[in-house]
Structure formats: structure tokens, C-alpha cells
Amino acid sequence: MQQTVEVYTDGGCQPNPGTGGWAAILIYGGKEKELSGAEPNTTNNRMELTAAVRALEALTRPCHVVLHTDSEYLKNGVSTWIHGWKKNGWKRKEGALKNVDLWQRLDELTSKHKIEWRWVRGHAGHDLNERCDVLAGQAIAALKQPAVG
Secondary structure: OOEEEEEEEEEEEEOOOOEEEEEEEEEOOEEEEEEEEEEEOOOHHHHHHHHHHHHHHHOOOOOEEEEEEEOHHHHHHHHHHHHHHHHHEEEEOOEHHHHHHHHHHHHHHHHHOOEEEOOOOOOOHHHHHHHHHHHHHHHHHHOOOOOOO
């Protein structure tokens, strides 16, 4: 029987595009693990995707994953649009696919797990979604902080 892992993710940029941060919270067996990071010169959508990628990369064996995101771009992309992109050689009808590197990595990772994608409204008081937002913001602030020394 596969283990069930609850995952909450968020990503953002200040400004967009600009310095971005991502965060994920993984919950299994009553324990929580927080992950976060930041990148310069990125976009909100890249950070949303990165949060999901990093969360799935943290899993050491195949799991049943319930992944909560406030990004409709991520949820719709991975559950609906990705099939057409793959069929069309990772392109959209309109041309180049943005963030193709992250979509391809996400596709690779999702093949290892049984994933339920759940959308939650952002900034609506959901505790773990709000915590991810705070962690992503802290990662952005830390990257923007000038080095001391």
C-alpha cells in the first residue's frame, strides 16, 4: 500500500518578473517538512512550478500524493494541458511553451507517484497555504538581503 503524503505549495515574485520564492510543506505520519528557496530574475509561474517540482523531488519512494496549490496555471497545466503539449513536441498551438524545462521535469516526477491535484484559493485563510506564502516571502527577502561581512 502506498503512503499518502499531503503537500502544500506556493510560489511568487516581488515584482513579477523579478526575485522569486517558492515553498512546500510535506506532511506524512503526523510530521511536517518545510522546503523553500528563491531565485533572481524569474516569474511567479516558474516559482509555482518549482515548488511542486522540489516537493516531489523530496519524496524518496513512490507515494500517493495529495498536492494542494493555489496556482490554476500549475493545476490545469499538469492535469489537462500537458497531454497536448507532449503530443505536440512540448509546444503550444500558439508557439513555444514557456517553462518547458519545469513542465518536463514535473512530467517525469508525476510518473513516479499517484497524484491528486487540488486547487485552493490563495490568500483565503487556509493555514498551510498561508504558511507556504510566508516561507516563499522569507526566501525572497533572504535572497534580496545584502551579504554581511
